[in-house]
Amino acid sequence: EAKKAGRGEQLIFNDAMNAATKDGLVIDGALRGAIEANEFYLVYQAITNSHTGKLTKVEALLRWNSSLLGPVSPDRFIPVAEDSGMIIPLGTWVLDQACRQMAHWKQSVLDDVTISINVSAWQLAAPDFVALVSQALIRNGLSPHQLELELTERVLIEDAANVQAVLAQLRALGVGISLDDFGTGYSSLSYLTQFHLNTLKIDRAFVMDIEHSERSNNLVHAIIAMGHSLGLQLVAEGVETAGQAAILEKMGCHYLQGYHISRPISPDELLRFADDRAGRAPAPYSDYAI
Numbered sequence: 001e002a003k004k005a006g007r008g009e010q011l012i013f014n015d016a017m018n019a020a021t022k023d024g025l026v027i028d029g030a031l032r033g034a035i036e037a038n039e040f041y042l043v044y045q046a047i048t049n050s051h052t053g054k055l056t057k058v059e060a061l062l063r064w065n066s067s068l069l070g071p072v073s074p075d076r077f078i079p080v081a082e083d084s085g086m087i088i089p090l091g092t093w094v095l096d097q098a099c100r101q102m103a104h105w106k107q108s109v110l111d112d113v114t115i116s117i118n119v120s121a122w123q124l125a126a127p128d129f130v131a132l133v134s135q136a137l138i139r140n141g142l143s144p145h146q147l148e149l150e151l152t153e154r155v156l157i158e159d160a161a162n163v164q165a166v167l168a169q170l171r172a173l174g175v176g177i178s179l180d181d182f183g184t185g186y187s188s189l190s191y192l193t194q195f196h197l198n199t200l201k202i203d204r205a206f207v208m209d210i211e212h213s214e215r216s217n218n219l220v221h222a223i224i225a226m227g228h229s230l231g232l233q234l235v236a237e238g239v240e241t242a243g244q245a246a247i248l249e250k251m252g253c254h255y256l257q258g259y260h261i262s263r264p265i266s267p268d269e270l271l272r273f274a275d276d277r278a279g280r281a282p283a284p285y286s287d288y289a290i
């Protein structure tokens with residue numbers, strides 16, 4: 001088919017490829033020195049109990065305001081940082097920063113909240129990862145059950161044996177392990193029991209259509225039922241409407257995350273959000289227990 005493509009199309013294709021490569025190189029260059037230049041910061045997104053509305057977990061999300069490129073989204077710079085190895089120091093920075101923020105929050109009201117951090121395959125594969133995590137906890141006076149690491153299905157596939165051992169050590173410490181973007185990857189269901197997970201995050205792609213597509217609705221229902229039977233906590237990602245929240249609560253999804261609950265916000269804004277939710281009365285109806 002490629003041969004049949006006209007000269008014009010071929011050129012456009014090549015230009016697009018060049019643009020993508022160039023984009024990566026430009027980002028790669030701009031990433032160098034960005035930690036030292038304080039160009040990164042974290043924003044925090046609330047994860048609430050679907051029944052009571054109370055704040056339960058907070059996901060830390062990385063932001064980069066490049067002096068050269070302006071704001072760059074993590075979907076663009078994380079893959080580049082993974083390719084260059086920069087994700088190792090960057091991931092360590094995120095871990096430390098998030099733990100410090102959590103330690104600060106603990107002194108105010110958020111002492112029964114868990115902080116969730118996204119972790120790349122490369123970080124898990126580093127020989128000192130478990131030590132790094134436990135040092136960050138100790139340094140900041142946090143207990144391990146206050147930290148949860150979010151992994152994608154890709155992480156589980158890449159170096160299965162080693163990953164399994166690392167996750168076992170982390171779980172033994174008391175750190176939570178959450179499987180992010182569940183349903184979009186390539187993993188087999190056997191991963192759910194093989195690895196030491198305690199939370200499944202149902203990907204936004206399924207939650208999005210839950211009100212209007214019977215297929216998505218059935219799929220989410222099945223994921224939740226499976227999660228319950230495996231004793232996993234369930235978080236729905238990308239909850240954008242009250243209708244979705246109501247359906248998910250009724251299906252027995254324990255926790256909700258998405259713009260309907262809150263956008264990713266600053267630490268101060270998150271404190272206000274938590275205050276707001278602390279006094280909230282339980283929802284009138286629920287037919288499940290966590």
Ligand code: C2E
Nearest residue numbers: 061062074075078094118119120238239240257258259264
């Ligand atoms: P993720 O971990 O699945 O995070 C959820 C993403 O969905 C975030 O995008 C969040 O802002 C967005 N989101 C949350 N609620 C809604 C909603 O209701 N609707 C829509 N449309 N989007 C919603 P963000 O912050 O751009 O991050 C994208 C991805 O980049 C993350 O996906 C995660 O895989 C990665 N990432 C972010 N921070 C880090 C980090 O510190 N380390 C690593 N390794 N990856 C990170």
Ligand code: MG
Nearest residue numbers: 059118150180
């Ligand atoms: Mg995540």
Ligand code: MG
Nearest residue numbers: 180181201237
């Ligand atoms: Mg996700």
Ligand code: MG
Nearest residue numbers: 152180181203
């Ligand atoms: Mg994602």
